[in-house]
Amino acid sequence: MEQHSKALLLSSSNCHGYSMLEFAKEEICDFLKKHDVQELIFIPYAQKGYDGYTKTIKNVIDPWGFSVSGLHTFNDPVEAIKTARAIFVGGGNTFLLLKTLYDNNLVSLIRERVCSGDLAYIGSSAGTNVATKSIHTTNDMPIIYPPSFDAISIVPFNINPHYIDKPENEKHKGETRDQRIGEYMEMPHAGTVLGLREGSILHVHGKSLILKGVAGAVLFKKQVTMQQFQ
């Protein structure tokens, strides 16, 4: 990790018992204020319907004292990101998001600007997946083929958002989340995976990583050990 990176990586926008982003309100406000940011560019590429999705996020975040604009409303997304101070990359489908970021030549640009400390990054769900080393541990369906699974690499490991401990349904024979992550860990290219439960936030501040939020996380290290953080 680069020493100037600033990122807030949310497992999800929604958490049981909270309205949208409510569990993360204090962290998001503190993060943006600390970095002296008032304007926030929202990247809605993980979903269809950019206008509606941006409006939903704007309706939540603007009342907190910030001003949200959709990246799709700028004439040139590359120029917009070159001068942005902060972005929020929303959730949806990780494959669609990563492909659209590549199509718009934004992957390496975002990496460079975040690593140099010029761009503060907030991601949620798919927006968190693409902030990591690769999208190998997304839960999403591969609805479109991206040019690579390599992602923005703000952190040099993988995150599994919406991490859930228990079998989803004991009668259902599909793999559990731990089995799926275990399959990844067996790959030669696999490294560490952080399973972020819904309601959890990873705060990246230079080389410091702080787990925040209300739900904890599970760290999967190579040679598959598991470490609980409550």
Add this chain to the structure above:
Amino acid sequence: MEQHSKALLLSSSNCHGYSMLEFAKEEICDFLKKHDVQELIFIPYAQKGYDGYTKTIKNVIDPWGFSVSGLHTFNDPVEAIKTARAIFVGGGNTFLLLKTLYDNNLVSLIRERVCSGDLAYIGSSAGTNVATKSIHTTNDMPIIYPPSFDAISIVPFNINPHYIDKPENEKHKGETRDQRIGEYMEMPHAGTVLGLREGSILHVHGKSLILKGVAGAVLFKKQVTMQQFQ
């Protein structure tokens, strides 16, 4: 679909209340006997540990009166498939399976031999995913990057194996299966998707498709309508 194709596409090998493959025993036996097949080549590429995986399947199917061999035990997989009468492509990780099939130059060979009626195909879970148009509707984690999501295309549509109707966990905010399939249906390249519940089997016999097994299926058509088959 080609008029000579013969395939049996299982949602999964395991089904609640049955031992491994038990729910499909009669169909598999009838299918192989009808096509006068005694030797069955098992393709274990969706999992690590080919020997152990092949042994597990052999221990189930050999007592039914057939002889199972792992494709990995042949010197040349291409030559083995060129002379095989029937294959069973087992479940595990769909991305790993498809990549390994491409690495071994087997995708188009299997397609040609199945379409010409020379090779009978049995697939389960990931082995069913790769038998379809593409792997866009797998549930698996993208643990490795395949050269394409295009698959063997024995059928010209997609299947979602392990299809499950209900939200996996009402407190969990990850997408439901229907939402995930709905995201795919919004893609310009998406067509029909058959959600095969665990315990269901799609029997392909030339241009005829017959739903068999114990659990039914859901058909998702473009412009997202849903049709129930009980």
